[in-house]
Amino acid sequence: MSIRLRLVLSYLAMLVVPFVLIILTVMVIFHFVAKNDNPIKKFIEQDESTYNDIKLMSLREPESLLKSSVATELDKRLSKFNKQLIIRIDDELVYTSAQLSSSNMLTELPAFGSSDDTDDIFRGKHAIIRHEDFILPDKREGSVFVVMDNNPFLDVGEQNYIWFAVVVLVILALTNGVLTFMVSRSIIRPLKALQKATEEIKDGNLDYEVKPRSKDEIGKLSVAFEEMRLRLKETVELQIQYEESRKELISNISHDLKTPVTAIKGYVEGIMDGVTNSPDKLDRYVKTIFTKAMDMDRMIDELFLISKLDLGKMPFHFEQVDMGAYLQDCAQELYFDMEKRGIKLKLDALPEEEILIKADREKLKRVLINIIENAMKYMDKTDGKISLSIHAKDSKAVIRVRDNGQGIAEDALPHIFDRFYRADPSRNSTTGGSGLGLSIAKQIVEEHGGQVWAESELSKGTTIYVELPVWMKR
Ligand SMILES: Nc1ncnc2c1ncn2[C@@H]1O[C@H](COP(=O)(O)OP(=O)(O)OP(=O)(O)O)[C@@H](O)[C@H]1O
Ligand SMILES: [Mg+2]
Incomplete structure (x- = not known):
């Protein structure tokens, strides 16, 4: 998950998680607090004395309840407990508390003479109502109601608002803390690992491996x-x-x-x-x-x-070279020198097709001379023969120099192109050399984008192959 996505998700979680937790907490609180709290019991206990007064008045002097000063006084006493007073004569409400919390309560007022189970307490959807019926001297039927909002949340909320605030703060702090910790851990940990790796590398430990722990940035x-x-x-x-x-x-x-x-x-x-x-x-x-x-x-x-060559200061002048003609020239140049040494140089039949390569004539000659010189130098037969040939294969021109000389031992063969390597380290005047000839040849061939290799059999002879990329084949 990318860091960007992780941050976005954590911000979302920051909004959703506290919201869900707060709702859950409130539900739990009400489950244990509000449910255990018997609102009716509380209702009765809270204002016992006021209600007794109302009861007495409705029994002894109900007409006094019609005085607005009495009603207001009672209402005021009740309001301390979030209760309101309603007085009804026949079907008319003669007194309704100014603080009536919801007009829905009025619809739930029980009818005259209806008596509920406990102490005339009626629990409606919107209100808890306790009432006393009375008959006025003029025979009108009156009822006095003490009503309270039946919403337990209000009550519990009112008493515990500090706790609510604390719970909300704790939830916010916890969610924030946990999310910050999780997000920062997933960012800071790998960063620390990288920091450690940087320090190791700075101190020269190039073997200190850094394993990617995530697929993010x-x-x-x-x-x-x-x-x-x-x-x-x-x-x-x-x-x-x-x-x-x-x-x-x-x-x-x-x-x-x-x-x-x-x-x-x-x-x-x-x-x-x-x-x-x-x-x-x-x-x-x-x-x-x-x-x-x-x-x-x-x-x-x-x-x-x-x-x-090493420093790349040797300029190469590449040009198109017809390899057949080029080899013929080289062979002609070397012919007399060979003749003098009693070695026969033979150029095999050239292919009918012209083979063109991109080469630096002078340097390529150096390659051929180094190879042919070796063939002459390491010739141990009286009828020494060196044959030159060229053919094209898979857009490569392959020059082959074969001799019937002393050959190279199997264990020496892989090293003959190394600098200063000599299969026979004894340096006598006939075969004296520094072991640089073939390494120079190899370096030049590689600069041409080609490769050079050898095949040899001890005392039978050696074949050196020079492979160069073909420029154009007609
Ligand atoms: N045609 C060959 N026949 C037998 N041995 C060979 C042949 N070509 C190369 N070698 C062996 O490979 C070694 C390396 O050859 P290379 O041309 O690099 O060095 P060199 O001939 O010893 O010295 P330099 O060419 O620098 O005078 C030679 O010393 C020789 O032992
Ligand atoms: Mg040599």
């Missing part, structure tokens, strides 16, 4: 809060992960740069110490120093590229 707020917490947690975790990988990267870089530097230092020291006694040896030393320096240069280039 605060419930929705809790859900949003929980989403915010999860996102925050994700961000923080990602940041920690970045920090970790940054540390790892720095330690790897230092290690990988240290190795060639140490080697160069060793060779230079050798030269300085005069170990290179023959020009042949000197030549070898200098060549090694050159190779090591080249390795370092290459690695620094790779690191530079990685950091630019």
